[in-house]
Amino acid sequence: MSQAEQEGSAFIVPEWMRWASDRKRLVLVGQRCRACGIAFFPKTARCKACYSAEVVEAEFGPEAELHSVTIDHTGTFLGRPHLVGQVRLDDGPFAQGFVDAGVDAEPAIGSRVDLVPFSVPALQGTGTLTTYAFRPKE
Amino acid sequence: MREVVVAGVGLTRFGQFADRTYIDHGVEAVVKAQADAGLGWSEIQRAYCGASGIGPFAGNRVGHELGLTGAPIVNLDNASASGNSAFHQAFLAVATEQCDVALAMGVGQLGRTMLNAAGSQAETRKYLAQAYGNAMTIFALAARRRMHEYGTSPEIFGRIAVKSKLYGALNPNSHIQRKYSLDEVMAARPIASPLTLPMCCPVGDGGAAAILTTRRVAERLGQLHPVRVTASLMKGEVFQQASAWSEGNTLAVAAREMYEMSGVGPSDLDVIQLHDATSSEELDYYERLGLCREGEADAMVLEGATGPGGRIPVNTDGGLTSRGHPLGPTGLAQVHEIVLQLRGDAGDRQVAGAKTGLVQQTGAGAVCFMHLLQR
Numbered sequence: 204m205s206q207a208e209q210e211g212s213a214f215i216v217p218e219w220m221r222w223a224s225d226r227k228r229l230v231l232v233g234q235r236c237r238a239c240g241i242a243f244f245p246k247t248a249r250c251k252a253c254y255s256a257e258v259v260e261a262e263f264g265p266e267a268e269l270h271s272v273t274i275d276h277t278g279t280f281l282g283r284p285h286l287v288g289q290v291r292l293d294d295g296p297f298a299q300g301f302v303d304a305g306v307d308a309e310p311a312i313g314s315r316v317d318l319v320p321f322s323v324p325a326l327q328g329t330g331t332l333t334t335y336a337f338r339p340k341e
Numbered sequence: 342m343r344e345v346v347v348a349g350v351g352l353t354r355f356g357q358f359a360d361r362t363y364i365d366h367g368v369e370a371v372v373k374a375q376a377d378a379g380l381g382w383s384e385i386q387r388a389y390c391g392a393s394g395i396g397p398f399a400g401n402r403v404g405h406e407l408g409l410t411g412a413p414i415v416n417l418d419n420a421s422a423s424g425n426s427a428f429h430q431a432f433l434a435v436a437t438e439q440c441d442v443a444l445a446m447g448v449g450q451l452g453r454t455m456l457n458a459a460g461s462q463a464e465t466r467k468y469l470a471q472a473y474g475n476a477m478t479i480f481a482l483a484a485r486r487r488m489h490e491y492g493t494s495p496e497i498f499g500r501i502a503v504k505s506k507l508y509g510a511l512n513p514n515s516h517i518q519r520k521y522s523l524d525e526v527m528a529a530r531p532i533a534s535p536l537t538l539p540m541c542c543p544v545g546d547g548g549a550a551a552i553l554t555t556r557r558v559a560e561r562l563g564q565l566h567p568v569r570v571t572a573s574l575m576k577g578e579v580f581q582q583a584s585a586w587s588e589g590n591t592l593a594v595a596a597r598e599m600y601e602m603s604g605v606g607p608s609d610l611d612v613i614q615l616h617d618a619t620s621s622e623e624l625d626y627y628e629r630l631g632l633c634r635e636g637e638a639d640a641m642v643l644e645g646a647t648g649p650g651g652r653i654p655v656n657t658d659g660g661l662t663s664r665g666h667p668l669g670p671t672g673l674a675q676v677h678e679i680v681l682q683l684r685g686d687a688g689d690r691q692v693a694g695a696k697t698g699l700v701q702q703t704g705a706g707a708v709c710f711m712h713l714l715q716r
């Protein structure tokens with residue numbers, strides 16, 4: 204996906220992601236609890252751990268550690284088999300998403316990945332939307 | 342709390358039936374449970390119906406077919422654990438003396454998927470954003486993590502599927518009624534690596550019911566040694582930052598509470614029905630239930646400990662992966678199987694001398710049920 208296409212394609216869930224400072228990668232937007240220090244993605248109304256309302260926005264990424272990976276052979280959204288990954292963000296929360304690699308190029312569990320923009324078909328009508336994906340580091 | 346017993350159980354064959362509605366399945370299951378108990382419809386004082394995503398008032402639509410007695414029908418949706426929710430509420434109604442005879446029923450019908458049940462475009466976009474288009478990926482990710490941490494081989498999951506299919510082939514109500522070899526399981530259509538189709542639960546239709554009552558009523562019905570419900574527990578999701586697998590976390594907490602509450606330990610269990618949306622989930626639960634120590638479940642599988650003749654047979658009706666998983670009735674099918682086992686009526690699937698059986702069920706990772714049945 205070119206930079207122009209990325210800029211022209213809206214974030215699929217705008218409150219979940221934004222551009223990283225390098226304008227090439229993404230960060231995920233969650234929150235941290237001021238009372239107990241636990242970090243979450245995505246945001247919830249109260250802290251999941253201690254129920255405090257003293258939660259503040261926090262960014263995670265643009266790197267993470269791959270916690271697990273699978274090939275979704277049903278390919279519900281893309282119409283073809285694709286990788287799905289689960290990452291551990293650096294302050295603790297887990298996130299699931301697409302892996303930006305072919306099904307024959309599965310990254311190793313425990314490896315570092317970048318959070319990058321990833322085009323997915325819009326659910327209704329035509330065009331694409333942008334979500335995050337986990338791309339193996341070079 | 343007073344003693345609660347299961348007076349009767351009823352079950353329909355699970356599967357995909359284009360010419361039957363969930364109402365047909367519900368009526369059949371309830372009529373069978375009544376016949377098993379020896380009770381008339383008018384003697385049921387309260388009913389609870391578990392169903393997930395099939396529309397409003399499912400239990401009332403079944404009740405309309407059976408007659409309008411004035412007994413209240415409460416409808417419950419807790420995803421996979423909807424039927425267990427009905428069982429738990431019926432248990433509480435009798436245990437706390439709100440009524441003497443309570444019905445728990447569950448119905449399910451194919452056609453509603455996770456995605457169209459999401460409710461709105463905004464909700465569905467969140468599924469898409471997370472590449473969550475196939476519910477089996479959740480279990481596959483946990484399975485792959487286990488392989489990474491413990492060196493579990495995919496054939497371990499395959500062996501559990503072979504065991505499930507073997508039991509399913511012995512169960513006339515099972516959705517899938519054919520045996521598989523390990524080679525067949527491993528070579529089957531991949532769903533989400535390392536899981537192949539026979540390692541994943543089918544979706545379909547069905548109905549199941551159980552009638553709960555007091556010992557006094559059971560004796561009046563001529564049941565001198567009924568199956569007793571000695572514990573029924575429901576646990577909500579528990580936060581644990583160290584693990585991405587909330588299903589397992591919640592189960593471990595629920596198991597500890599159930600063992601403390603009942604005084605029954607894992608080594609006292611003779612037979613278990615648990616939530617095997619996939620064979621890999623079943624493997625994980627052997628450890629979470631304390632049937633073995635952490636990291637030792639693979640060895641249990643290789644020993645055949647949870648299959649026919651093993652030390653603790655699990656999912657003797659085929660489990661979700663063979664008997665099937667229509668959501669609403671699933672938990673009550675589990676109860677049905679344990680009741681048959683404790684009565685000695687499970688035929689070729691019978692666990693010799695079974696006296697204590699456990700039902701465990703997880704609902705969308707957010708809730709976990711434990712029902713302990715003894716005779």
Ligand SMILES: [Zn+2]
Binds near residue numbers: 241
């Ligand atoms: Zn907190």
